[in-house]
Amino acid sequence: MINNKSISTLHNDPESLKNLKIRSTTQNVWFSIMWLAGLVTLIILLLVIGYVIIQGGKALSWEFLTTPPRGGLSGEGGISTTLGTTVYLVALTLLIATPLGVGAAIYLIEYAGELGLTSPVMRVLISIANFAVETLAGIPSIIYGLFGYALFVSTLQFGWSLLSAALAGACLVLPTIIRTTEEALLTVPDDYRRGSLALGATKWQTLYKVVLPAAIPGIITGIILSVGRIISETAVFFVTLGGSHRLPSSIMDGGRTLALHLYYLAMDTNAFDKAMGTGAVLVILIILINLSINLISGKLTARIRGGK
């Protein structure tokens, strides 16, 4: 009773069969091209990372990491002071940007909504503030560099220094911290807030004791992202940090970060091997940063799915 002959269509007319064949062939061709696109993207990544790590790896040694660069045109020495400068700059920048960014996000998410319709001036101000955060996120880093140069280096006479660079860098990472903190706050369920307020806690006590702890993983993600941004950034610090290869002894001293050092080695010396070595260190740092972000956000999604 069962007609078991293998057929591909019910409309057995040749026209319909042909059309089906053309469509499935078209799909196969395009799907192959899309697979290829994904593959090419992966290959580009592996090529860049692989090349830098393998070629740069040759220059890597304990000595390379622990001796200071000697300066000069031949690019002698290691990268110890530039590692130190990078750490100083990351710390100082985040010290400035984190409280401001987290504070801004708390206000924009937790307070701006409650203003309600009562204060049109405030509502306009809040929407301008949101617009400003978006604008900041889109401004290219060299513009931050120019701004830092004009305001901190020249007008305020901080000169080429850690302070100038950190202030300019803080402006650069501010939108990142604000946005990730906002997202983290939005994932905290409203029940937490109502529960705490109902017990007679003030708004700030509720935020500090209940909401912020729940948002911590998201906030940390934003901070780690910012660390990556500062480590990678060159244009801003190129015009605000100077280029001294010595370790800064105060926040008014200049210096050079790893990324800046790579740039100077590549452009002003012929020590491409050392530049590659520095590049390898940078790439490894960025991989570690990405891994830790994925780890945290993985835990976060697990908690959201598992909890409540």
Next chain:
Amino acid sequence: MKEKSGRMIADQTVKYILFISAILSIIIVLAIAYFIFRESIQAWKEIGFTNIILKSVWRPGQDQYGILAMIVGSIAVTIGAIVLGVPLALGTAIFLGEIAPKGVQALLRPAVQLLAGIPSVVYGLFGMVVLVPIIRRINVPGNSGYGLLAASIVLAVMILPTITSIAEDAIRAVPDSYRSGSLALGATKWQTITKVVLPAGRSGIIAGIILGVGRALGETMAMIMVIGNSVKFPKPLTANPLTFYLSKARTLTGNIAVEISYATGIHESALFATGVVLFALIIIVNASARWFIKRQSSIPTTRQ
């Protein structure tokens, strides 16, 4: 009672502190605009708007500050990056959003994310050490390997993750009911992608491309490293117009970064004027991206 009012005062104080952080972004945007414009006023006054924008000779020693060559350089390298990068980015986004099996997605998505995180100087270095020697082999007189082509390729890779992730988000935002509706009518999966999913996600995809343009216009260090930094107006090296891309050039961003540390007086002001032009371009680009994103988020969703 006393304790309670203390708590209330703390509550109010914190609120004002947070409010100041919230409007700090506004202050920074205004300060950036103000300082860059203020420093550029001297240049606009003494050199003149048209002499800056429309003249292509940049010779600080002789007080000639035309940036047309850099405007063309920035635009040419952006077009190059878009032509090379957009097809690959969209292909990758469609692949990730619609085609790739879960396991492949779990591999490729972090890869795209990592591509976005690699410092631009590393891309620049890779360009100098790997790409430039390859391009140098193209047998055209005057070809040094450094130039618009090398810069376009490096930039294409740098904007790839931006466009891919925004376009993928737009594709994923298309409700599944559209897909099942199309498949149930006897459309193939590919027809469903091209005739329903991509049109429905169009605004978001376009926004991704525009944000990629913004990134391309703003990139600095990697460009300095591979573009040759010539202040001359880029021209084809031979009668073949394609050799235009073998020409050295300089971008607006590169012009600022290379010269700002030693420039003084009117020269310095002219570099800030370059910054104003770049700033204006970026604001226009980002505003149009925002317009498209708004349109995307207003598509009605009838998710099942």
Next chain:
Amino acid sequence: MNTKLETIEFNLYYGDFHALKDISVKIPEKRVTALIGPSGSGKSTFLRTFNRMNDLISGVRTHGDVLIDNVDLFKIDPVALRQNIGMVFQKPNPFPKSIFENVAYGPRVTGLRDHKKLEEIVESSLRSAALWDEVKDDLAKSGLALSGGQQQRLCIARALAVQPTVILMDEPAASLDPIATQKIEDLIHTLSENYTIVIVTHNMQQAGRVSDYTAFFYTDDTRTGRLVEFDETKIIFTNPADKRTEDYITGRFG
């Protein structure tokens, strides 16, 4: 009476979960067959088997036979199969395109280019779906601008345009108001002259009103869906053979 669709000992699994067990049924041609039963009894899953939409869900396995016109359904290219078996979903899902483009979508993807012919198909499909008079002057308007009931009839027109022989309906009136529901039910009745219709519904009165045959699905604590009873609708509703069917139906009627 001819059998249009048939399943023999059909089983379906989502991963380890046994969702449908040993379903054997013969669905008659050019009649309306209603699938009823409590939530989670697998009616919708069973419905989606006929146009192989379950294939799109990863982890779904099946065994047992499914036949259309006595042909093994799993041997037919799913794309060709879906041209033969239209589907109307629970929530109206017109594409964000014009009314015309919505209806012309199916014929277009199957290769029809001739605009004159497309216009004919669009008109006749909209007429069959009882929507033509309401939209004939606004064919360029977005399908999403219509009311919910009109959107659902547009989706029916869209399905008819591909000239299927079977139409599957997954609670097509669940999101509509009573007047729109009435129109859809009238339409189902008219369409059954030319099409084999299988409809999933939670609404007992609706099943009683529109269908010629009824299949009652049931599930116990294992959540595995089984077919309890299949018969002419009037028998199921007046004199069911199985106690569970009777309990379910009388329970619903209160």
